[in-house]
Amino acid sequence: MQTRKRVTVSLPKELVARAERDVEAGESPSISAWIAAAMAIRAQRGTLQGVLDEIFAQTGGPPTEEERAWVRSILDR
Numbered sequence: 001m002q003t004r005k006r007v008t009v010s011l012p013k014e015l016v017a018r019a020e021r022d023v024e025a026g027e028s029p030s031i032s033a034w035i036a037a038a039m040a041i042r043a044q045r046g047t048l049q050g051v052l053d054e055i056f057a058q059t060g061g062p063p064t065e066e067e068r069a070w071v072r073s074i075l076d077r
Contacts (some may be wrong), residue, residue, distance in 0.1 A: 019034040029032040058063050063071070 016031070019028070019031045022028045022034055023031055028037065054061075
């Protein structure tokens with residue numbers, strides 16, 4: 001069973017250049033790996049947003065600016 005699937009995509013030149021630089025610098029083993037990592041991050045972000053949406057639904061919504069200020073003061077930011 002194959003764990004990979006080949007796809008063809010069109011990407012902005014600037015992103016391809018960035019991926020190529022990262023591969024040349026040894027930051028990624030290949031452009032495919034670079035893109036796969038970016039897609040995994042995007043997929044995870046979507047999952048995290050779902051978790052946040054659920055939390056907000058149970059707690060009355062996202063934090064207020066006052067609550068955010070309190071958290072920043074505790075984190076010393």
